[in-house]
Amino acid sequence: MPLPDVLPPGISLHRLELDLQADFRAAWPDLTPAERERAGRYRLDADRIRFTQTRATVRRLLAERLGCAPADVPLVQTPSGKPCLAFDGNDLAGVLLFNVSHAGHHALIALADPARVAQLGVDIEEEGDGLDSDGVLELAFTAREREALRHCADHRRAAFARWVGKEAVLKAVGTGIADDLRAVGIRPCADGRLEIDASLPACRGIEAVALPAPHGYAAALAWRSKD
Template sequence: MRNMKTSKLSISFSDVKSAESIPDKKFFLDSNDIIIYTIYLPNFTDLKSDLSKYLSDKEIKKSQRYYKESDTNRFITYRAILKFILAAYSKLRIKDIYFDYNFNKKPYLISHPWLHFNVSHSEDFAAIAISRKKVGLDIEYMSNDFKFTTLLPDVFEDKEALQIQNSSDIKHAFYTSWTRKEAFVKALGKGIDEDFKNLPSLDGQYNIDSTLLQNTQNWQVYSFDFAENYLGAVAFEDIPAISKNISLYTIPNNMDELLEMLPKKD
């Protein structure tokens, strides 16, 4: 009988709490860097026409398929800013940025497949994580109206569901576990499937059957306070013994500063 291959997984909270301005050492990634850019979407409404100029015809058509204008505006904002960020790190002109998609429709940059990124959005915020390692990001608005208790048996193991139900802050406990699972599956490129329930979400160190993950890499998952009433989680490929530099920066909401991110004039 062959030995089962396992992957190591570490899950915990991170002390990353507040966003800062983009640093002077602009747009350079060390191997241990995880950079998360935050976008407060209402601040970008007036930039819709400017940002839409940086989208392809296909992206514009996709934005027009949304039923609500607010959803159209959100897509234009975070898609254009994603291209600004990728241009900054790849040193490409925006018009030379082309995406392809893996088997699970996760996008990647054709010219720079080593430049990993992931996008998440919820209510008034969007966020973009970028790294040299495979990365997944999830942010969630912790709604008082969402009746999540009925979901517990379907998406959590018994131990996880019990810990959520016994928590002094059930809502925070639910969103902590949910965002961790969501960030992890996004990093894996799996999507939410029948394995979602089997992925750990509580603090600790785990050995997981590699067939469940569909790869043999090791992983870390960190929760962090994203904004008031928002919780985030980021998952990335690496052994638990290696510490990552996780930084949270705010995207400026004016075109002059956004254009300064570009390596050359578009």
């Protein structure tokens, strides 16, 4: 997948087209027993397929770099729920950084060289009606963002461009998304960059950019380069 010119070296991005009619058990060989059990807890088949196809692809990409079978990739979660690599209790973040997002029929998987990139977050969303209500705007957007949205001809697209930027930034720093949405303001720039106005100290040094996305979707990537 082509990346914007403003990205630093060391980041690769993979977009996966999800077949929501597929048999989710086709991914079984690349998943752990715990992941298969988790898949079975999803109520909707579409959610089950999004999880299994995306997680299996993540495992295959990481396995190529770690030299092991996909099911043996040592994936764990941080206390905030962010997937990461670990092995025998020792952090392997120095091997590879990654982040994942999926929505509708698409998933994004971002990988980064930890020698160049310190933090990484990616988000993709299907542009539905979820951001149109005044209540959502009040809860999730800063006053500056709400004022800017009032003057946008395509209100929905403009709202989602900011939403995915927020999510990517908060996923990069590993904080709680629901609690901190209004602590991060996003302003799209003409060159694709997303200007970040954040009150969270953890967001210092984070950069973000809008990503090419299929029609009806919005996507963004956030990162902090190593000094």
